[in-house]
Amino acid sequence: MIVYIFLIAFLISIFTKRIKHVIERNYRYFYLFPIPFILQMIPSYREILMPLSFAFLLVLLILNKHIPGFSLISIGTILNSFVMMINNWRMPVLSYWVEKFDLPVGMRHLVVDNFSWKLFLGDWIPVILPWREYYVISIGDIFVYVGVFYFLLKINSNK
Secondary structure (H helix, E strand, C coil): CHHHHHHHHHHHHHHCCCHHHHHHCCCCCHHHCHHHHHHHHCCCCHHHHHHHHHHHHHHHHHHCCCCCCHHHHHHHHHHHHHHHHCCCCCEEEEHHHHHHHCCCCCCCEEEECCCCCCCCCCECEEEECCCCCEEEECHHHHHHHHHHHHHHHCCCCCC
């Protein structure tokens, strides 16, 4: 779903000519942002690589906190990493939605049957897109998505 969020915000930023402000910002170590996501895709040594990837991502986000939207993305990342940390570095997802929408469950998810405090920050919020694509997202994801929109659409006078 993050791809759709990014794509929509990116297209709006192009049409509104705000994209030039995104390009002109003073990023710190921006070229390192793919590394945490690559680390999360490696199936081996998950118990080491997942915490390392979230820590690395948070450091990069904090170093770039002056960029609009990055504070919201940081909050979402903290919420998601916390719930994954207490669930053995897997995102809990409510089984009801997995079954109802026939969602694929990968190595990053832990299917749970009942709503509990361990799921409150997990994936339990259903999203149904107009073209009948289904997702289940978390509270942290909402912060990340709003942050991405803010990042791509906010005009910042102090680059």
